[in-house]
Amino acid sequence: MRGMSKTTSENVICTFCASGCDDLEIRHDARDIDSARNGCAISISRFTSVKENRILKPLVRTRRTLRPTTYARAIDRAARILSKAKYPLLYGWSQTSCEAISKGVELAELVGGLIDNTTTSCHGPTILGLQDAGEATCTLGEVRHSADLIIYWGCNPIHSHPHHTTRFTIFSKGRFRKARKERRLIVVDVRRTDTAKLADRFIQVQPNRDYELLTALRTAVNGEELEQDSIAGVPREVIEELADMMVECEFGALFFGLGLTMTAGKHRNAEAALSLVRDLNYATKFVVIPMRGWFNVTGANEVSTWQTGYPFAVDLTQGYPRFNPGDTSAVDALARGEVDAALVVASDPVSHFPKAAVKHLLKIPIVTVEPKRTPTSEASEVVIPSAIIGIEATGTIYRIDGVPLEARKVIDPPAGVRPDVEILDAIIKRTKSLGVRR
Amino acid sequence: MSRIEVTVISGRSLSQAQSRERGKFSDEYARSVAVCELDPDDMNELGAMEGENVRVTTGFGQVIVRAAVSKQAPHRRIAFVPYGAWASMLFDASTHTSGMPTLKGLKAIIERAPEAKVATLQEITNMKAE
Numbered sequence: 001m002r003g004m005s006k007t008t009s010e011n012v013i014c015t016f017c018a019s020g021c022d023d024l025e026i027r028h029d030a031r032d033i034d035s036a037r038n039g040c041a042i043s044i045s046r047f048t049s050v051k052e053n054r055i056l057k058p059l060v061r062t063r064r065t066l067r068p069t070t071y072a073r074a075i076d077r078a079a080r081i082l083s084k085a086k087y088p089l090l091y092g093w094s095q096t097s098c099e100a101i102s103k104g105v106e107l108a109e110l111v112g113g114l115i116d117n118t119t120t121s122c123h124g125p126t127i128l129g130l131q132d133a134g135e136a137t138c139t140l141g142e143v144r145h146s147a148d149l150i151i152y153w154g155c156n157p158i159h160s161h162p163h164h165t166t167r168f169t170i171f172s173k174g175r176f177r178k179a180r181k182e183r184r185l186i187v188v189d190v191r192r193t194d195t196a197k198l199a200d201r202f203i204q205v206q207p208n209r210d211y212e213l214l215t216a217l218r219t220a221v222n223g224e225e226l227e228q229d230s231i232a233g234v235p236r237e238v239i240e241e242l243a244d245m246m247v248e249c250e251f252g253a254l255f256f257g258l259g260l261t262m263t264a265g266k267h268r269n270a271e272a273a274l275s276l277v278r279d280l281n282y283a284t285k286f287v288v289i290p291m292r293g294w295f296n297v298t299g300a301n302e303v304s305t306w307q308t309g310y311p312f313a314v315d316l317t318q319g320y321p322r323f324n325p326g327d328t329s330a331v332d333a334l335a336r337g338e339v340d341a342a343l344v345v346a347s348d349p350v351s352h353f354p355k356a357a358v359k360h361l362l363k364i365p366i367v368t369v370e371p372k373r374t375p376t377s378e379a380s381e382v383v384i385p386s387a388i389i390g391i392e393a394t395g396t397i398y399r400i401d402g403v404p405l406e407a408r409k410v411i412d413p414p415a416g417v418r419p420d421v422e423i424l425d426a427i428i429k430r431t432k433s434l435g436v437r438r
Numbered sequence: 439m440s441r442i443e444v445t446v447i448s449g450r451s452l453s454q455a456q457s458r459e460r461g462k463f464s465d466e467y468a469r470s471v472a473v474c475e476l477d478p479d480d481m482n483e484l485g486a487m488e489g490e491n492v493r494v495t496t497g498f499g500q501v502i503v504r505a506a507v508s509k510q511a512p513h514r515r516i517a518f519v520p521y522g523a524w525a526s527m528l529f530d531a532s533t534h535t536s537g538m539p540t541l542k543g544l545k546a547i548i549e550r551a552p553e554a555k556v557a558t559l560q561e562i563t564n565m566k567a568e
Contacts, residue, residue: 016455045456053461120537128536156510160450190447191513207445207516208543258449263543266536293450313537329537350563351462351523354539355499356531358566374462375523375563 004029013397013407014043015095015390017161018292019140019168020399028411033391040162047391053372055385056414066383071418071426078343078367078382079430085341085365087317088113091330092347094122094294096386096420097395097407101296101303103424104345105314110431112317114339116330117300118293118347119312124325125261126290127301127311129270136277138253138287139401140167145174147287149249151186153273154210154259155291158194161400164291169253170198184249186242188213189259203242206233208264214272217243221279252286258293292400295390295407299398331357342366343427345420346386348374369423386420387413395421441549442484444476444517446494446528447542454520463559471522472501472556474548475508480515486550493551494519494528496544501527501562502554517548523562 012024025037026047036047058074059066082088090108093101094117101117108115119127143150150169157164165171170185177183187199188210196202205213209232216231220243226236246252254277260269273288280286292298301311308314310323313330326332330349333339334357341364342349350358351374366380377383387393390407397407413419453470460466474494476484484505486492492505494517501524508518519525521541530540557565 016459041452042455042459045459049460052459053463116537121539121541124537156449159452159455162452190445190516191508191510191518193510196510204513207447259447259542261538262448262541264540266534266538325537326533326535329533331531331539332533332537335531348462350566351559352521352526354529354531354541355527355566357539358526358563359568362563362567372461375559378560379563 006034009410012410013390013405014039014046015295015388015397015407016042016046018295018298018400019161019164020295020397020403020405021163021167022405026410030412033411042162050388050391054414055370055373055377055383056417058385059383061381071384074382074384075423075426075430078384078427079434081341081365081367081381082107082111082113082343082427083431083434085111085113087339088341088343089330089333089339090115090343090345091117091349092345093117093300094119094297095346095389096296097389097393097397098296098299098303099395100345100420100424101300102307103421103428105304105307107424107428107431108314109316110428112319114315114317114328114330114333115304116313117297117304119297119301120325120329121331121352122258122293122297123261123290124312124329125267126270128267128325129274133271133274133278135274136281136287137289137401139403140289140399143253143287143289144168144172146176146251147253148177148182149184149186149245149252151188151252151254152195153188153254153256155255155257156189156193156195157291160257160293161291165198184245186245201242201245203234203238209233210260210263211265211269211272213239214269214276218272218276218279221247221276221283246280246286247283249284252280252284254286254288255291256288257291289401296397298400298402299396302398334360340364343369344376345369348376350374350376350379369420384423385417386423387417389420393419395419439483439485441547442480442515444480444515444546444548446496446517446519446544446546448519448521448525448529449542451520454522468556468559471520472503472524473506473520474503475506475510475518476548477511477514477516478507481505481507484548484550491551491554491556493549493554494546495549496528496546498530498544499527502551502556504556517546523559527562527565
């Protein structure tokens with residue numbers, strides 16, 4: 001076929017997790033991907049399954065069934081739903097570009113809504129913790145070159161961020177740490193995970209008791225005596241030995257995951273972890289990087305903060321931003337039955353929110369902007385298909401450590417399918433032309 | 439024993455993420471996600487066979503999933519259900535003023551349920567609507 005010559009794109013950035021691996025080689029023509037190399041198993045699946053389960057036409061619900069329509073009609077219906085609503089929720093944002101998120105915040109302000117991103121059910125507690133305790137941090141490159149002690153706490157990167165260990169930590173080749181034997185790995189988890197199997201020391205903490213263990217470690221790091229024989233299932237001598245390993249390293253890096261943010265204590269666990277790292281800096285060099293999940297969840301926080309002053313859970317109904325997680329957060333506002341319409345961009349809350357929140361979500365009109373079919377798209381009033389960032393559209397994303405990257409387009413989206421940023425811009429324009437109540 | 443008490447946690451698994459990319463309505467996704475990984479000793483105590491269906495019940499909901507022997511053991515009395523619509527039937531929407539629902543660390547009962555069926559994704563969505 002004409003114009004269908006194969007080519008290999010190098011240094012392609014992966015848009016699955018927030019590790020931002022930028023060494024992929026994608027063999028493709030203008031429309032299809034043949035093969036993906038260098039990526040982890042998830043990345044290869046993401047690139048080679050790009051065409052599967054796609055939404056190809058905008059859909060609007062008429063007489064209880066989703067029926068194909070035009071972009072113009074779908075955008076009109078979306079704008080009408082959002083401008084009619086008293087308290088619309090604009091949710092998702094972690095799997096799209098910063099440019100699209102920026103439009104989302106503008107739309108939330110225009111319609112007087114609540115804008116929240118998936119941070120809320122991920123590392124939201126971490127952000128609350130770092131607002132209290134601060135964050136001694138660095139880029140992943142510095143960890144790769146210099147760190148001689150790595151700690152994974154409540155995270156399992158072999159499953160969630162599969163190339164994190166090879167690109168940035170124990171198996172990476174840095175300038176000053178060249179081999180596995182020059183680094184030590186501590187893993188703290190409730191299960192002996194596949195990551196824990198690689199560790200020099202594995203600490204099995206009892207569930208929901210991380211806060212106690214973190215506090216005990218802080219006590220030991222600060223040279224105080226521990227009075228109990230065992231804390232959170234870990235013997236005192238082991239805690240003291242861990243504290244010594246931390247204090248005696250040259251450059252330590254703590255990566256923590258949802259094992260801290262989703263369990264009892266939530267933001268207090270994050271604050272304890274961040275405070276432990278702060279204390280360690282009196283003795284040595286130590287940094288902390290939360291293991292953010294989706295490829296642009298960090299970008300969602302950045303853009304939301306630039307435009308509203310707050311990283312997530314921002315209520316714009318009063319004409320000025322309010323941030324009060326527990327009140328202005330998606331799950332809470334849904335579970336209390338307060339929101340009366342939802343715009344979901346690149347996310348699937350019907351699958352992933354607890355039942356009590358989903359029950360209300362399924363009662364209100366949902367507009368979904370999403371490349372692939374999900375339970376949320378199936379339950380929507382309006383479904384607008386979008387191009388996949390980093391594969392079919394170019395956009396800015398933020399890596400786990402806050403480094404912005406340009407995730408470039410590799411192939412064309414399916415015929416007629418548009419990028420999120422264009423769709424949101426069109427919804428904004430249509431909403432303005434309808435005349436906004438506020 | 440026909441039932442055991444556990445702490446249930448949810449999380450990412452490699453197969454959950456891979457099959458999600460192929461499509462949430464695929465059989466492969468349901469096989470990777472509608473599952474409960476148990477410590478081998480807990481599995482023995484429960485008397486469940488690999489692949490047999492079990493009922494997981496918390497104070498907030500219940501769901502039927504397939505039991506599997508954990509490859510990331512030991513973790514006595516901890517059950518792992520990957521992120522997904524099945525796991526989210528079990529969790530507490532209360533966020534304790536953090537915005538974050540409790541998706542890990544809830545008390546749960548696991549019972550053998552060889553006769554019960556694992557719901558499809560569509561059926562789970564309907565259950566959430568009820």
